[in-house]
Amino acid sequence: MLDRIKTAATVVVLTCLIWFVADQYDQGQLRRTVKVRIAPRTGSDRIISGVPEDLDVTAVLGGPNRLIRELEAELTAGMNPIAYWIGDDVPTGSHTVLLREALSADPRLKGLIVRGVAPASVSLQVDRLLWREVPVKLETGRYGVSDTDLLIQPTQVRVRLPESVLATLQPQRLQVTADLRELLQGQPADKVVELTGVPVAADRAMKAVVVDPERVTVRLRISLKRKKLTGVVVFFSASQSLMGKYVPQTANDVVDVAVVGPHHVIDDLEPQEVDARVTVSVDDYRPDGTSVTRPVAFTFPPGVKLDQDPPMIEFRLAEKSVSLRPG
Secondary structure: HHHHHHHHHHHHHHHHEEEEEHHOOOOOEEEEEEEEEEEEEEOOEEEEOOOOOEEEEEEEEEEEEEHHHHHHHHHHHOOOOOOEEEOOOOOOOEEEEHHHHHOOOOOHHOOEEEEEEOEEEEOOOEEEEEEEEEEEEEOOOOOOOOOOEEEOOOEEEEEEEHHHHHHHOHHHHHHHEOOOOOOOOOOOOOOOEEEEEEHHHHOOOOOOOEEEEEEEEEEEEEEEEEEEEEEEEEEEEEEEHHHHHHHEEEEOOOEEEEEEEEHHOOOOOHHHHHHHEOOOOOOHHOOOOOOOEEEEEEEEEOOOOEEEOEEHHHHHHEEEEOOOOOO
16 A cells, blocks of 8 residues: 555656656747837946837747746736946947847846847947036126126036037037026116026037036126117106196207116117106296206116216296187
């Protein structure tokens, strides 16, 4: 009886062993689409162009059924892309990557044979990133800025950009810009202001990857601009009761004036936008018809002021004639 039990156990063990060995050596095949990611190694100064981030590759794989089943399960669960790394030892320029090699090198495919792959290869460009120090340029738009009070900290920043771009870039485009146009709105003219944390941006043609530092501090003074306004019309202001009785008379109600103010305001300022007035009262009436001389008062846009002594207007108040209605 004992011998029979031993014989049966031996048969079971041998059967399991035969099935195990058969499963190991019984070959299967799997045709699936996998994603291949061709990328620089972490910390590498290489960059890649000409291929998508994740490349769809149709692979035909053969090997033991157990490995085929394990891989199929992993693919169904969402396997991470197969990585093909580009290191600093790869020279810059055009390269062709054989995708069969990329798949064969992945440890998750160990024990499997890559029998087919489509596409078979992919072409790409390998470039190198370089650091360069470039000047900071200010974009002030229509705001004039005094050079004597101008301070940029730092005056230069470091930019990391592709070597191929650097070789073809015109020198005047090798710079970063701090755009101050919005930041200068509402700032007082002819006073030193400090703008902190101003972002800088590299010229698009540089294809910059990194700008360091990304922000600068700018200290400046919005400069003033002088302008002569020709033909400013002067108006007379008086109470309604005075105007009902008298009328101001003058030989010339137009003046030319010199003004000063911020560039962006002065450039657009026209004579008709200036309010010029002479205020008169009943005390200005002279029965003998003699004239009164008085300075003109001006109202300008914010930041603009008169850049000369106020012009004088000579006028007289004449009585209005009274028309009688027929009785």
